[in-house]
Amino acid sequence: MRILAYSRGVSNHPAYDALAAAFLRIYRFEHLQAIVSWDHSTYMPPNGNEARAAALGELAALLHRLRTAPExxxxxxxxxxESLDDIQRANLREITRVWRNSNALPEELVVASSLAASRCEHAWRTLRPANDWKTFAPLLREVVTCVxxxxxxxxxxxxxxxxxxxMDRFEPGMRAAEVDRVFGAVKQWLPGLIREIRARQAKQPAIAAKGPFPIAAQRALCERVMKLLAFDFDAGRLDVSPHPFSGGVPEDVRLTTRYTDDDFAGSLMGTIHETGHGRYEQNRPRAWLGQPISEARSMAIHESQSLSFEMQLGRSRAFLGVLSPLLIExxxxxxxxxxxxxxxLYTKVEPGYIRVDADEVTYPAHVILRYEIERPLxxxxxxxxxxPALWDDKMQSLLGIDTRGNFTNGPMQDVHWPGGAFGYFPCYTLGAMYAAQWFATMRAKRxxxxxxxxxxxxxGVFDWLQANIWEQASRYPTDELCRRASGGPLDPAHFKTHLESRYLT
Amino acid sequence: MRILAYSRGVSNHPAYDALAAAFLRIYRFEHLQAIVSWDHSTYMPPNGNEARAAALGELAALLHRLRTAPExxxxxxxxxxESLDDIQRANLREITRVWRNSNALPEELVVASSLAASRCEHAWRTLRPANDWKTFAPLLREVVTCVxxxxxxxxxxxxxxxxxxxMDRFEPGMRAAEVDRVFGAVKQWLPGLIREIRARQAKQPAIAAKGPFPIAAQRALCERVMKLLAFDFDAGRLDVSPHPFSGGVPEDVRLTTRYTDDDFAGSLMGTIHETGHGRYEQNRPRAWLGQPISEARSMAIHESQSLSFEMQLGRSRAFLGVLSPLLIExxxxxxxxxxxxxxxLYTKVEPGYIRVDADEVTYPAHVILRYEIERPLxxxxxxxxxxPALWDDKMQSLLGIDTRGNFTNGPMQDVHWPGGAFGYFPCYTLGAMYAAQWFATMRAKRxxxxxxxxxxxxxGVFDWLQANIWEQASRYPTDELCRRASGGPLDPAHFKTHLESRYLT
Incomplete structure (x- = not known):
């Protein structure tokens, strides 16, 4: 950061230096945005919302102005x-990308979007448990209008x-045509695979864990497992929010989970998932922090980290053997x-309402459904x-589940749409595919x-991810990152192979 | 806020409207500053500090630039x-005050001060328990240089x-000559009064409460008493920090306390104290929020609210009768x-090391000591x-206490100096005097x-405070507020009368 932002003596790239200084300043305001947003989703009392929305809207406007400053x-x-080295050149590419996306939008639209999302997301927190689609819909319409x-x-x-x-804002370089191709193939084999796995699992019933599981013990277990996964608690925290997320800044990563005392697996597996996001953030290259090149490469790559932790590692037979004595304790x-x-238990495949609680086999169905709704929307x-009607149609055809009248566990279950994050959902399943590819590469090497x-x-897992993903940050475009890490482009076959190997052998 | 900021139709005070809009924007950025600063003192992990200091420094610079904008x-x-009504005229007076104070300081000094204070305060959190004056002193020196x-x-x-x-930044209109006069008088009668009270109390020993007092029970008790004191939990929270404070914004007030399981009175009385601050903030006039006229009048007036709650109300015989069954529960x-x-127990007078734990009789000695050090500093x-040597001298002469080598409970006990808040301490004892005056007025009327x-x-307490203090905010200068509320200027005799009536009758 310091190297990029401040040149020593007379610089031979003054324009680049000015850009780096401007983006360092943006980074610092984004820090405030990250922490205040975290607070918004964790500790803020309800009546703080109006003033908070105004304050975050003002900050969004400022950031927009900084990213679109005329100079x-x-x-x-x-x-x-200018004469730039490779790192500076890559940083300039990322700066240009941010600048181009920001310049496309007028400030008043950025403010309106921030306000609409803030209001809708806040209302969603109480409307979702109340199953109140009627009050929610007009708020979501305002968000959609902005989007x-x-x-x-x-x-x-x-x-x-x-x-x-x-989608390009979350997943630079990814196109709907490619998503269609990949998801189209998944739709071909997924229903059959689910049937085959379920038939097989019916013959090997699992014993359910007996609760209650005191929340204090769950919290201690989650923190213990985070330490096992090398999360740095001197540079991060675990808190509670209705919808788990990974937030904060690389120097101070804020993860959340949610607890119910009749089940511990939800909080534990959710925590392992967020820990994957958290370690990616905590290990963004220190020397580049403050500059766009230090950012996580994309949301699918981010998700490949959480799924590497939760699905590839966390639900493997090998890891569950390590977890067993901790659960007993x-x-x-x-x-x-x-x-x-x-x-x-933790590879049990069972169609269900909730995306974040879904197993890795039925999960793509949830994503495909959202993609097929948000794209025409x-x-x-x-x-x-x-x-709601389309949601129910697709849940029926993809997973055989009836969601009529169930908004809480239907189209109101996710924070993404109320928060204005359209174009994000495909990243989850692309991330699952990248994660499968990373582990195939690791196993081939070790x-x-x-x-x-x-x-x-x-x-073996952490060192490979550190060297190939975390330390690379946004140095290369996604496709090049993938080729350098795994020797080839994204190949969904790894995901199918992973599922067949875990569930059918 | 809306009335002040946005005129309807053609305004006959466009310059005033422009100022109100500018200060509304400042208010929103101050919201971010308040929440991020609260997080800094409550939940931020240690390694987040460097990036946080940079982000808060950037925000301080922005706020300074907004408050000193050339237009x-x-x-x-x-x-x-322009033709303004009384409220607008008063708001203009406060805007001018903020503008004048901000314009006196160049931006680079504002940034340097924020950074030095942020670093020193952060280090203080670990250096204080370690009694490490040697590491602390150079950090404090940097703060003092800026100050x-x-x-x-x-x-x-x-x-x-x-x-x-x-001092004028915290207590507009107050001068050291007046403080000298008031504190000079207190120094005359205080040591004698302490001796007299202690001799009397020695004959009426109190039974100490037996612990341990589980922290979960203390927390529940604190929240229950806050509700009894009408704190609005839909617009505020209680959390934990090493040095209790009242922060946040009027729409979302963040109080903190600290717990140890061998004593509950510290957390409880501290919470009652902060609740006084909190209710003042929560009841700042809604119609003016966003404008300087809505700000609390001054720090002494603020402290008069916390001391009205803790000392005048909270430790009264009448209130302790209400508290008794809650403690048993x-x-x-x-x-x-x-x-x-x-x-x-809770009117026990006993010279001690720690200001925030001091009884209301010895408390002024702690304040006088700090005033007599920070002023020449x-x-x-x-x-x-x-x-350290001067601290020890004064503790010896005012309270008969030896603090040599005890930095933790000596000159390192408060957050004020590491945080750069010089000129603040006199407000505590001035606040105690105002609080005594408020209660004398209330009792005369009811x-x-x-x-x-x-x-x-x-x-009787809340309605009077609401009408005479909270709703008035910064409408009048302090002296006029005091006269309107109590019929006369600040009269320290009320404080002496209060102490004599509570402790010697």
């Missing part, structure tokens, strides 16, 4: 011609389609905590009022990987 | 000549002495919880290295006040 245009042009205008303007600026333009011995039973081919994990040695 | 000067001049420069520039701009200029029955014994007649309190009816 940046000339500085960008001048920096292109459609954003999509239109971003599409005009980038030459992409509306949905592609939104936390809640007392019971037959359910025997390692093979744990594996049966953004493109104006669908209205908010049409969502055949003892699973035996090491079973012994409680996770260095 | 404000002409707008202020133009607004003076001296601030004092010099503020003095030049206001025509006040250096210390007066600093929280911790089980024991002889110590009998109301007369509680009164003996600011004026350059004393250096940081001289503090002779049944104490009988009502004993029945659990605190409306």
């Amino acid at each position: 940046l245009k000339d500085q960008l042009a001048a920096a292109e011609g 459609r205008r954003e999509a239109e303007l971003l599409a005009k600026s980038t030459g992409l389609s509306k949905y592609d333009a939104l 936390a809640f007392g011995a019971q037959p359910a905590f025997e390692p093979d039973n744990l594996f049966r 953004v493109e104006g081919d669908l209205e908010v009022d049409d969502i 055949p003892s990987l699973d035996a090491d994990i079973a012994r409680g040695d996770f260095s | 404000l000067k002409d707008q202020l001049a133009a607004a003076e000549g 001296r420069r601030e004092a010099e520039l503020l003095a030049k701009s206001t025509g006040l002495s250096k210390y007066d200029a600093l 929280a911790f089980g029955a024991q002889p110590a919880f009998e109301p007369d014994n509680l009164f003996r 600011v004026e350059g007649d004393l250096e940081v290295d001289d503090i 002779p049944s006040l104490d009988a009502d309190i004993a029945r659990g009816d605190f409306s």
Whole structure:
């Protein structure tokens, strides 16, 4: 950060230096935004919301103004011609990307979007448990109205389609045509695979763990497992929020989970998932912090970290053997905590309402459903009022589940839409595919990987992720990152192989 | 807020409107500062500090720039000549005060001060328990260097002495000459009064409460008493920090306390104290929020609220009778919880090391000591290295206590100096004097006040404070507020009468 922002003596790239200083300042305001947003979702009392929305809206406007400051245009042009090293060149590419996306949107739209999302997300917190779609829908409509205008303007600026333009903000380089190709294939084999696995699992019933599981013990267990996974508590925390998330800043990562005393697996597996996000953030390269090159590469790559932790590592037979004695320590011995039973429990495939509680096999169905709703919604081919019926249709056909009248566990279950994050959902399943590819690569390089994990040695996983993903941050475009890390482009076959190997052998 | 900021149709005071809009924006950025600062003192993990200090420094610089924006000067001049109502006129007076104080300081000094204070305060959190004055002193020196420069520039701009200029930021209109006069009188009668009270109390020993007092029960008790005192939990919270404070924003007030399981009175009385601050903030006039006229009048007036709650109300015989059954419910029955014994316990006078734990009789000694150190420190007649010896001298002569080598409970006990808040301490004792004056006024108007309190009816206190202090905010200068509320100027005789009546009758 310091190296990039302040040159020593006379610099031969003054325009680049000016850009780096401007983006360092932006980084610091983003810090405030991250912490205040975390507070908004964790500790803020209800009546604080109006003033908070106004304050966050003011900050969003300021950040927008900083990212679109008139002098940046000339500085960008001048920096292109300056003598820069590879790192600076990559940073300039990322700066340009941020600048281009920001310049596509007028400030009043940025403020309106922030306010609409803030209001809708806040209302969602009480409306979701009340199953109150009627009050929620007009608030969501306001968000969608803003998002459609954003999509239109971003599409005009980038030459992409509306949905592609939104998705590009989370997943640079990814296009709906590619998502269609990948998801189309998944839709072909997924229902059959689910049936086959369920038939097989019906013959190997798992013993359910018996509660209650005191929340204090769950919290202690989650923190213990986070330490086992090398989360740095001197640079982060675990708190509670209705919808678990990973927030904060790389120097101070804020993870959340949620507890109910009749189940511990939800909080524990959720925590392992967020710990994957958290370690990626905590290990963003220190020397580049403050500059766009230090940012996580994309949301799918981010999700590949949480799923590497939760799905690839956390639900492996090897890891569950390590977890078993910790569960006994936390809640007392019971037959359910025997390692093979744990594996049966935490690889159980069962269609359900809730995406975040879904197993890794049915999970893609939840994502495909959302993708197939949010894409026409953004493109104006669908209205908010049409969502519940379409949601139910797709849940019926993909997972055989009836969601009529159940908004709480239907279209109101996620924070993404109320928060204005359209174009994000595909990243989850793309992330699952990347994670499968990372582990295939690790195992090819280190055949003892699973035996090491079973012994409680996770260095094979962490070292590979550190070197190939975390330390690379945004140095390369996603496709190049993937090729350098795994020797080839994203190949969904790894995901299918992973599922077949875990569930059908 | 809306009325002030946005005129309807064509305004006949466009300059005033522009100022109000600018200060509304400042209010929103101050919201972010308040929440992030609260997080800094409550939940932030240690390694987050460097990035946090940089982010808060950036925000301080922005706020300074907004408060000193070049267009404000002409707008202020133009607004003076506009047709304004009384409220707008008072708001303009407060806007001018903020503007004048901010314009006295260059941005780089504001940033340097924020950084130095942020670093020193952060280090203080670990250095204080380690009794490490040696590491602490150079960090404090950096803070003092900044504060001296601030004092010099503020003095030049206001025509006040250096210390007066600093104090004026917390207590507009108060001067060291007045403080000298008031504190000089207190020093005359205080040692004798302490001796007399202690001799008397020696004959009426109190039964100590027997612990341990589980922290979960203390927390529940504190929240219950806050509700009894009408704190609005939909617009505020209680958390934990090493040094209790009241922070946040009027729409979302953040109080803190600290717990140890061998004593509950510290957390409980501290919470009652902060609740007084909190209710003042929660009841700042809604219609003016966002404008300087809505701010609390001054720090002494603020402290008069916390001391009205803690000392005047909270430790009265009448209130302790209401508290008694709550203590029994929280911790089980024991002889110590009998109301007369509680009164003996919580009015016990005993010279001690710690200001925040001091009884209301010895408390002024702690404040006088700090005032007599920080004033020459600011004026350059004393250096940081001289503090420990002078601290010990004064503790010996005022309270007969030896603090040599005890930095933890000596000059390192308070957050004020590491945080750069020089000129603040006198407000505590001035606040105690105002609080005594408020209660004398209340009792004159409502002779049944104490009988009502004993029945659990605190409306006599809350209604009077609401009408005379909270709703007035910064509408009048402090002296006028005091005259309107109590019929006369600040009269320290009320404080002496209160102490004599509570402790010697």
